[in-house]
Amino acid sequence: MSLLAELRWRGMLADVSAGTEEHLTQCRTGYIGFDPTAASLHVGNLVQIMMLVHFQRAGHRPIALIGGATALIGDPSGKSEERPLLDRQAVIDNQQAIAAQLARFLDFSSGRDGALLLNNHDWLSSVRLLDFLRDIGKHVSINYMMAKDAVRNRLEAGLSFTEFSYQLLQAYDFHYLSEHYQCTVQMGGADQWGNITAGIELARRLSGRQLFALTSPLLIRSDGKKFGKSEEGNIWLDRRLTSPYRFYQFWINLSDEEAQKCLRTFTLLSQAEVEALEQQHRQRPEQRILQQVLARDLTTRVHSADDASRAARTAALLFGNGTGEDLLQLDEADFDMIRDTLPHGSINRSSLENGLDIIRLVTEETGFLPSRSEARRLLQSQGLSLNKKPVAEGQIVRAEHLLHNRYLLLQRGKKNYFLVIAD
RNA sequence: GGGGAGAUACCAAAGUGGCCAACUGGGCCUGACUGUAAAUCAGGUGGCAUACGCCUUCGUAGGUUCGAAUCCUGCUCUCCCCA
Incomplete structure (x- = not known):
């Protein structure tokens, strides 16, 4: 199956530039940029990673580009207002972390389609201002740059020259990669379309070379909100920021609709396999087969098979049995496993000997809840349980x-x- | 350089001397219903207190007043128009 056909049935194709299908009938090189604006990638970035994976599986050579330079500037695309500049050292720290994460998903062996990991700081940092203005800037009109959605949307709220120039840097990257790595395709999220086409335009003027683009739709939840954010914020790939258990639970908790979409986007299951699972799911929706498969598959690939099994077993213990009586059936070994997967706190056993008010227990003693008011509110609305039984105030x-x-x-x-552990 | 408008809680947005911990919408949290789904409905959403109530918060620093998010002054930042 061709790359485009593959992406199409998976619902991962938003825009494609003219002639791309034809262009991809041969082995090509393509890239996606990842700006190191945080210490870890999150599930939103996973869409782009999968694009690269499919690109490679189709026999092409993928480049994962770390935006070590562009992260210092800030992409205005999709942002409603000016962002503060990132600290230089933070960007350096971030790019190391992100490079390590990217390396997990692609095959970097040296073959013809072996992936490359590059950093645009390597070439952008040494470009001289006057050279850039004379050699690059002269080929791009302000009118063209102003017409981009990312810029137009910001004319009211304000846009610094720094962020305005971002598209030019990304355009230059594409041109540079085409010169030095025969890279002819750029991929990305739909919000990157403007930046990508700027690169196509620049390369055409500078070298007469034709470049190509394809983008994926931005993932949104069925309620229209941004995907990959939960109550606690982003779902990160780094286990220190989002534990494997919470990562697993994120996928388990998706709605049926979302799970269908995600199975196509985030796993490598074939169309036949996906459709078979959907069939099963429709027969026994309460088993949440789509969510189970999704959570298992992703937790395994992002963390490990061991982490996935642990998370699954913990979830089965916690959610499988309804009542407090069943909880007593759990043996110590079960708890020993649970304590590593669940958020937990400890407490001094002696403070329990004298009896401890529930509010104190969940706030200052263990830090489970942030304030006493919060605890009291939960108690009043029957929202707090101890050993699976609702507790009352007092x-x-x-x-x-x-x-x-x-x-x-x-x-x-x-x-x-x-989980509270008494020592 | 000149003129105008504005800064309110997570976001948006009311409030223009006491009835304001601050209308309303979104978000978020909890409950009911369910399948750890969706949709729907209900309650909640600064902190402390069982409670009367107390404390902190309306860009920032002062001031007027019995009393200020609301009036005055300085400062910071943002947007718009003219040059």
């Missing part, structure tokens, strides 16, 4: 509440668990 927690003489299982609402 509840005193004692040593006999400890499971296996060691653990307390706290819950905010249905899905947010917190």
Whole structure:
């Protein structure tokens, strides 16, 4: 199956520049840029990573470009207002972390289609201002740059020259890669279309070379909100920022519609396999097969098979049994596993001997909830449970509440668990 | 350089001397219903306090007043128009 056909059935194709289909009938080189604006990539970036993966599987050579230089400038695309500049050292730290993450997903072996990892800081940092203005700037009109959506949308709110110039840097990258790496295709999210076509235009004027573009639709949730953000913010690929368990739960909690889309976008399952799973799901929706497969597959690829099994077993223990009685069936080994996957806090056993008010337990003693008011509100709305039983205001927690003489299982609402370990 | 408008809680946006911890919408949290789904409905959403209530918050620093998000002054920042 051709790359475009593959991306098309997966719903990963938004815009394609003229002639791309024909161009891709031969082995080509293509790139996607990742600006190191944070210490980790997140699930939103995973779409672009998968584009590169498909590109490589179709026999082409992918370049993952770290935007070490462009991150210092700031991309105005999709931003409603000017961003503060990132600290130089932060960008350096970020790019190392992100390079390591990217390396997990592509095959960097030396063959003809072996992936490359480059950093635009390597060439942009040494470009001299006057040279840039004379050699590059002269080929691009302000009128052209102003017409880009990313710029137009910002004319009211304000846009610094720095961010305005971003598209020129990205355009230069594309041109540079075409000169030095025979890179003829740039991919990215739909919001990058303006920046990408700027590169096509620049290369055409500078070298007469024809370059190509394809973009993926921006993933949005069924309610129209940005995908990959949950209550706590971004879902990161770094386990220190988003634990494997929470990462797993993120996928489990997707709606049916989202899960269908994500299965196509984020896994490498074939069309036949995806459709078979959807068929199964329709027969037994309560088993949440799509979500299970998705969570297992992604947690395995982003973290490890071991992390995925752990998360799955923990979830099965917590969500499988409804009542507090069942909880008593869990043995110590179960808890030993759970304590590594769930957020947890510890408490001094002696403070339980005398009895501890539930509010104190969940706030200052363990840090599960941020304030006493919050705790009180939850108690009043029946939203806080201890060992899977709702607790009321004024509840005193004692040593006999400890499971296996060691653990307390706290819950905010249905899905947010917190384990207290008594030492 | 000159003139005008503005800065309110996570976001948007009311409020123009006491009834304002601050209308409303979105978001978020919790509950009901369910399949750890969607849709829907209900409640909540600065901190401390069981509670009466107390404390901090309307760009920032002062001032007027019994009393200010609301009036005055300085400062910072943003947008618009003219040069």
